[in-house]
Amino acid sequence: MNLGRRKAVNAVMLALAGLGTAVVLMPLAMILATVLREGVGGINLAFLTQLPAPPGSSGGGMGNAIVGTIELLALASAIGVPLGLAGGLYLAEMGGEGLAAGIRLAADVLNGVPTIVTGLFVYAVVVAPMRRFSLIAGGLALAAILTPVALRASEEVLRAVPKNYREAAIALGATRWRMLRDVILRAAKSGLIGAALLGVARVAGETAPLLLTSLNSTQWNLRPDQPTASLTVQVFDYAIAPYNDWHRQAWAGALILLVLVLALNLGARAWGREREAA
Numbered sequence: 016m017n018l019g020r021r022k023a024v025n026a027v028m029l030a031l032a033g034l035g036t037a038v039v040l041m042p043l044a045m046i047l048a049t050v051l052r053e054g055v056g057g058i059n060l061a062f063l064t065q066l067p068a069p070p071g072s073s074g075g076g077m078g079n080a081i082v083g084t085i086e087l088l089a090l091a092s093a094i095g096v097p098l099g100l101a102g103g104l105y106l107a108e109m110g111g112e113g114l115a116a117g118i119r120l121a122a123d124v125l126n127g128v129p130t131i132v133t134g135l136f137v138y139a140v141v142v143a144p145m146r147r148f149s150l151i152a153g154g155l156a157l158a159a160i161l162t163p164v165a166l167r168a169s170e171e172v173l174r175a176v177p178k179n180y181r182e183a184a185i186a187l188g189a190t191r192w193r194m195l196r197d198v199i200l201r202a203a204k205s206g207l208i209g210a211a212l213l214g215v216a217r218v219a220g221e222t223a224p225l226l227l228t229s230l231n232s233t234q235w236n237l238r239p240d241q242p243t244a245s246l247t248v249q250v251f252d253y254a255i256a257p258y259n260d261w262h263r264q265a266w267a268g269a270l271i272l273l274v275l276v277l278a279l280n281l282g283a284r285a286w287g288r289e290r291e292a293a
Contacts (some may be wrong), residue, residue, distance in 0.1 A: 016094065096161070
C-alpha cells in the first residue's frame with residue numbers, strides 16, 4: 016500500500032470515528048439542551064426556598080426536596096464511600112485470596128441488581144420493622160447501590176499504582192500499613208476521589224429505591240426517622256401530575272439535580288488538585 020493510499024484510508028477512518036463519536040454524544044447533547052431550555056425558566060428564589068404548593072395551585076417550590084437530596088447523598092456517601100474504598104484497597108492488595116474473589120463476585124452481582132430490588136430489600140429490613148418511611152432507609156438504599164460501584168472503581172485505581180512504589184517503600188523499611196497509607200493512597204488520591212464521585216453520581220439520580228424507602232414529604236425534614244423529600248421523587252410526582260405549573264417545576268428540578276451533580280464533581284476535583292499542589 017503506497018503512502019497516498021494509507022493517508023486516504025487514515026482520513027476515512029478518522030472521519031468515521033468522528034462521526035461515530037458525534038452520533039453517541041448527540042442524545043446526551045439533546046437531553047442536556049432540553050433540560051436547560053425547559054428548566055431554566057422555572058428556577059427562581061421561591062422555587063429554591065419554598066415548600067410545594069397544594070395540588071392545583073401555582074407557585075411554591077422544591078426547597079425541601081433540594082435539602083432532602085443533599086441529606087440522602089450525604090448519608091449514602093458517609094456509609095458507602097468508606098466501605099467502597101476500604102473494599103477496593105483490600106481487593107487491590109489481597110486480590111489473590113479466596114475471600115477477595117468472593118467480594119469481587121458479590122460486588123459485580125450487586126452492580127447488576129435492579130435498584131428497585133435493592134429498595135425492596137431495604138423496605139423489608141428497615142422500613143417494615145420501623146413501620147415508617149425514613150431518611151435512614153433512603154440513605155441505606157443509596158449506600159447499598161453506591162458501595163459496589165466505588166469498590167470496583169477504587170480497586171482499578173489502586174491496581175494502576177506501579178508495583179515499584181510498593182517495593183521501594185518496603186525496601187526503605189516501611190511497614191505494610193505505612194506503605195499503604197503514605198505511598199499507595201497518596202499516589203492514587205485523585206483517582207480515589209474520582210471513584211467516590213462515580214459512586215455518588217450513580218445514585219444521585221435514583222428514584223425507584225427512594226419510592227420504597229424515604230418516599231416523599233411536603234415539609235422540611237431534618238429527622239432521620241421521618242419521610243424525606245428528594246428531587247428525583249418530586250420530579251417524578253410532578254411530571255405525572257396533570258398541572259402545567261408542576262410540569263414546569265419538574266423540568267426546573269431536573270436542571271437543579273444536574274447542577275448539583277456537576278458542582279459536586281467540580282468541587283471534588285478542585286479539592287484534589289489543591290491537595291496535590293500542597
